[in-house]
Amino acid sequence: MHSHLRRKSTTVLAFALLASVVTGLPSAAQAQEVALTTVQQPNADRRRLSPDQVREVAPALEQYTQQHLYGEVWKRPGLSPRDRSMVVVAAMIARGEAPALTYYANQAIENGVKPAEISETITHLAFYTGWGRAMAAVGPVRDVFAARGVRAQDLPPAFGALQPLDLANDTARATGSNQFATVSPGTVAYTNGLLFKELWQRPYLSQRDRSLVTVSALVAGGQAEQLTYHLNRGMDQGLTQAQVGEMLTQLAFYAGWPSVFSAMPVAKKVFEQRAGKGAGK
Amino acid sequence: MHSHLRRKSTTVLAFALLASVVTGLPSAAQAQEVALTTVQQPNADRRRLSPDQVREVAPALEQYTQQHLYGEVWKRPGLSPRDRSMVVVAAMIARGEAPALTYYANQAIENGVKPAEISETITHLAFYTGWGRAMAAVGPVRDVFAARGVRAQDLPPAFGALQPLDLANDTARATGSNQFATVSPGTVAYTNGLLFKELWQRPYLSQRDRSLVTVSALVAGGQAEQLTYHLNRGMDQGLTQAQVGEMLTQLAFYAGWPSVFSAMPVAKKVFEQRAGKGAGK
Amino acid sequence: MHSHLRRKSTTVLAFALLASVVTGLPSAAQAQEVALTTVQQPNADRRRLSPDQVREVAPALEQYTQQHLYGEVWKRPGLSPRDRSMVVVAAMIARGEAPALTYYANQAIENGVKPAEISETITHLAFYTGWGRAMAAVGPVRDVFAARGVRAQDLPPAFGALQPLDLANDTARATGSNQFATVSPGTVAYTNGLLFKELWQRPYLSQRDRSLVTVSALVAGGQAEQLTYHLNRGMDQGLTQAQVGEMLTQLAFYAGWPSVFSAMPVAKKVFEQRAGKGAGK
Numbered sequence: 001m002h003s004h005l006r007r008k009s010t011t012v013l014a015f016a017l018l019a020s021v022v023t024g025l026p027s028a029a030q031a032q033e034v035a036l037t038t039v040q041q042p043n044a045d046r047r048r049l050s051p052d053q054v055r056e057v058a059p060a061l062e063q064y065t066q067q068h069l070y071g072e073v074w075k076r077p078g079l080s081p082r083d084r085s086m087v088v089v090a091a092m093i094a095r096g097e098a099p100a101l102t103y104y105a106n107q108a109i110e111n112g113v114k115p116a117e118i119s120e121t122i123t124h125l126a127f128y129t130g131w132g133r134a135m136a137a138v139g140p141v142r143d144v145f146a147a148r149g150v151r152a153q154d155l156p157p158a159f160g161a162l163q164p165l166d167l168a169n170d171t172a173r174a175t176g177s178n179q180f181a182t183v184s185p186g187t188v189a190y191t192n193g194l195l196f197k198e199l200w201q202r203p204y205l206s207q208r209d210r211s212l213v214t215v216s217a218l219v220a221g222g223q224a225e226q227l228t229y230h231l232n233r234g235m236d237q238g239l240t241q242a243q244v245g246e247m248l249t250q251l252a253f254y255a256g257w258p259s260v261f262s263a264m265p266v267a268k269k270v271f272e273q274r275a276g277k278g279a280g281k
Numbered sequence: 282m283h284s285h286l287r288r289k290s291t292t293v294l295a296f297a298l299l300a301s302v303v304t305g306l307p308s309a310a311q312a313q314e315v316a317l318t319t320v321q322q323p324n325a326d327r328r329r330l331s332p333d334q335v336r337e338v339a340p341a342l343e344q345y346t347q348q349h350l351y352g353e354v355w356k357r358p359g360l361s362p363r364d365r366s367m368v369v370v371a372a373m374i375a376r377g378e379a380p381a382l383t384y385y386a387n388q389a390i391e392n393g394v395k396p397a398e399i400s401e402t403i404t405h406l407a408f409y410t411g412w413g414r415a416m417a418a419v420g421p422v423r424d425v426f427a428a429r430g431v432r433a434q435d436l437p438p439a440f441g442a443l444q445p446l447d448l449a450n451d452t453a454r455a456t457g458s459n460q461f462a463t464v465s466p467g468t469v470a471y472t473n474g475l476l477f478k479e480l481w482q483r484p485y486l487s488q489r490d491r492s493l494v495t496v497s498a499l500v501a502g503g504q505a506e507q508l509t510y511h512l513n514r515g516m517d518q519g520l521t522q523a524q525v526g527e528m529l530t531q532l533a534f535y536a537g538w539p540s541v542f543s544a545m546p547v548a549k550k551v552f553e554q555r556a557g558k559g560a561g562k
Numbered sequence: 563m564h565s566h567l568r569r570k571s572t573t574v575l576a577f578a579l580l581a582s583v584v585t586g587l588p589s590a591a592q593a594q595e596v597a598l599t600t601v602q603q604p605n606a607d608r609r610r611l612s613p614d615q616v617r618e619v620a621p622a623l624e625q626y627t628q629q630h631l632y633g634e635v636w637k638r639p640g641l642s643p644r645d646r647s648m649v650v651v652a653a654m655i656a657r658g659e660a661p662a663l664t665y666y667a668n669q670a671i672e673n674g675v676k677p678a679e680i681s682e683t684i685t686h687l688a689f690y691t692g693w694g695r696a697m698a699a700v701g702p703v704r705d706v707f708a709a710r711g712v713r714a715q716d717l718p719p720a721f722g723a724l725q726p727l728d729l730a731n732d733t734a735r736a737t738g739s740n741q742f743a744t745v746s747p748g749t750v751a752y753t754n755g756l757l758f759k760e761l762w763q764r765p766y767l768s769q770r771d772r773s774l775v776t777v778s779a780l781v782a783g784g785q786a787e788q789l790t791y792h793l794n795r796g797m798d799q800g801l802t803q804a805q806v807g808e809m810l811t812q813l814a815f816y817a818g819w820p821s822v823f824s825a826m827p828v829a830k831k832v833f834e835q836r837a838g839k840g841a842g843k
Contacts, residue, residue, distance in 0.1 A: 049419055057419045061404040063439035097413040123623040130818035132659040138611055138619045158625035180826040186811030223820040249467030256411040258504040264461045338700045342685040344720035378694040530748030537692035539785040545742045
């Protein structure tokens with residue numbers, strides 16, 4: 001099997017070149033990729049499928065996309081297009097839909113997200129969606145960065161001064177992790193050290209935005225269990241109830257209704273508890 | 282759309298065939314694509330990997346596929362091959378396995394699913410599995426439609442008369458959503474309007490089939506929380522307990538045992554409650 | 563970074579640039595595939611993205627990968643590199659990240675996993691992560707097997723003598739399944755027959771390793787519900803508490819923190835119950 005298969009893979013390159021020369025036309029699936037990457041001027045039309053291509057399969061889906069998703073949802077008050085882009089980028093990474101970032105990471109930059117913030121979001125979500133999901137985002141985002149001339153000095157460095165840690169809050173947080181110290185000592189050590197004392201304290205993404213992408217990833221990944229802590233943390237850092245409500249509306253479309261409706265009772269309880277606390281003050 | 286797409290496919294076939302002659306075949310990954318697209322007469326053998334290719338990695342997996350999955354499960358009484366195809370198409374979309382639709386959407390048509398129903402399923406599942414999952418299904422299904430000569434007039438239109446709404450039932454349903462009106466007003470507004478007053482009332486997929494693909498997507502996506510409502514709704518519209526049981530058997534193979542066993546207690550409770558109600562009548 | 567990126571592209575994508583002149587070029591993502599499959603000497607550096615490519619998007623992510631993931635986590639005592647590879651291969655399959663297996667299946671073999679064990683893991687996980695996820699693993703693993711000269715006789719056969727069943731334990735297990743006999747008779751029949759009387763009794767993967775990959779897939783897939791049974795089963799077959807703790811540490815990085823923290827309370831309860839039982843003896 002060895003030599004047989006190796007011969008195969010060696011000849012593929014010739015095959016691809018020859019085929020390109022002969023036809024100038026890749027397969028239907030590849031054609032979508034090419035249509036994207038050959039666009040020289042990135043713009044809001046760089047969708048993976050053209051509206052006409054979607055209409056050839058599902059005319060109503062394209063209609064809803066234009067009328068409701070682009071025509072209404074993205075323009076709703078209560079959450080800026082910049083924040084909506086952050087929500088969608090996080091959702092795409094969390095859901096293993098990284099190829100769509102060729103479009104959405106570009107759109108995010110147009111909506112005001114800095115390339116450095118996209119970069120730091122990927123690093124942040126490596127911890128919240130797994131290394132593989134983050135690494136899958138690198139390729140598409142690299143294409144977007146290259147097309148837009150993003151340079152090394154535009155990106156957050158690997159090392160750098162960390163923001164001071166809020167010790168009281170972090171000690172309270174650690175109480176939750178430490179109950180599992182005997183279950184998985186390694187996980188707890190990395191949680192208390194690398195994750196919360198280093199990653200979260202990097203200054204290249206605001207605390208509020210780190211919560212925004214974490215909450216988005218948790219909802220989009222169907223992981224409501226850790227939502228209570230991260231919603232509270234994000235709201236302590238400036239996310240408003242109205243913004244969270246709009247994040248959920250955005251996520252209903254990009255992660256599906258069921259993911260959002262599983263998050264709804266958790267969000268409701270958090271809102272009520274915070275209102276109760278506020279009233280008690 | 283028809284002739285345009287067919288022309289493209291034809292050049293792709295020529296390109297692949299020529300390359301095969303010259304080189305004796307592409308890489309393993311590309312070979313799967315080519316094997317698919319060079320089949321002139323779509324049939325049940327259009328698998329992404331040939332049985333021999335699977336045997337080169339996991340002989341037992343291919344054996345189980347032939348003997349149990351194709352040899353038994355697909356032929357079990359209690360659920361038609363047409364419905365089993367709908368279950369699998371929904372599961373593939375929900376699980377982000379859209380490339381497999383090149384095979385399964387084709388097989389669905391052979392099993393009696395109308396192209397219009399596949400189209401409407403994609404639109405429907407945009408809401409239940411997220412826009413990205415639905416859009417990912419468009420490319421592979423477009424290839425299948427093109428190869429089979431599906432025309433624009435074979436598809437459901439973007440707009441059209443809606444079926445009359447069962448107001449009493451919809452009011453009861455809205456009670457569930459409305460408890461979250463202060464949590465995410467946008468989500469609740471789109472739920473009560475676009476989702477249930479428009480999408481569900483489009484006549485291009487029966488109420489029973491909308492429930493079938495919704496339930497399949499929920500089970501396949503590991504989202505048992507919304508299952509109670511959708512199982513009841515589907516059974517009100519004609520899904521029988523025996524059919525739901527067979528849907529779960531089909532999903533055990535296509536979405537994995539754990540997803541199905543997480544759905545089992547929910548289904549059991551729904552069945553018992555409905556039996557209790559029936560007995561009380 | 564721009565010119566740097568372009569220079570790299572020129573060297574890495576030599577053939578692609580040529581194709582680009584003639585036609586319109588494959589995407590960067592496709593180029594990575596080619597870069598991989600043309601590597602003649604598989605080695606531990608066969609990553610899908612080079613460290614430099616990752617640094618061009620997320621310098622800190624690459625830094626964490628080198629310093630913490632490769633520099634520490636993979637080397638932690640308590641779980642062998644061989645077992646860590648099994649954990650990661652299972653996680654990749656469960657999470658639909660099969661393309662990464664081009665790297666991780668190769669690394670697994672270098673870490674001492676036998677090709678036959680990878681093969682049997684794929685067949686095993688067809689049942690625990692769905693047929694589509696398993697089939698998606700076949701292509702990448704086939705490339706790895708071919709590059710390493712793995713032959714048909716190195717793989718587990720489709721048929722073969724089964725290990726004797728522990729009837730007492732299996733009867734206890736069946737009690738859990740049988741409560742759903744009226745919900746989905748087909749699922750329960752295949753659970754009690756094909757899954758536990760045949761698949762689990764195949765001798766090509768140890769009982770302990772079957773539990774290791776099952777537990778890894780459940781955690782990585784966010785399916786904590788079936789974890790109690792499979793953790794207990796695995797620990798009965800030799801998995802130690804320390805090993806499970808390290809599996810969770812490995813999975814924190816590869817499946818994300820939330821998946822692991824959803825598994826933590828389940829693992830804690832299992833450990834405490836087993837300790838209680840042990841103390842009672």
